[in-house]
Amino acid sequence: MLYYALLFFIIAIIAAAFGFGGIAAGAAGIAKILFFIFVVIFLVALIMGLVRR
Template sequence: MLGWIVTFLVVAIIAGLLGFGGIAGTAAGIAKILFFIFMALFLISGIFRLLTGKTPSV
């Protein structure tokens, strides 16, 4: 999911540099939404790991 965030961020930067404001804004908005989803899932998994006491098995 982090790869999608970086992809949309790069698209937003390139579109902004080329003058496509609408596309840049949309791509930046999608990247922002994906970032918050990624952070929420990260925090939920961290809390779950603390509550269950399990360590990752390799």
Template sequence: MLRLSIGLIVVAVIAAIFGFGGIAAGAAYAAKIVFFIAVALIVLSLIFGGFRKS
């Protein structure tokens, strides 16, 4: 998921360079959502993985 987030950031930067503001804003917003979902899943994995090993 982090790889997808990085890919969307790259798309947003390239779109912004070429002047496609709407596409850049949409890609940046999608990247932010995917990033926070990935962080939430990592935190949940660490929490529940810690419970399982003890």
């Protein structure tokens, strides 16, 4: 699950680079959505890791 969180984070960074660079205006919105998905998945993975201990 942490793998997918990192994958979403990398995609969000790439989308942010395109969106904030002026290449595609819609990519900034996508980057924000992907960033929040990354944060949620990261928190779930963190909590699951703490519960397993």
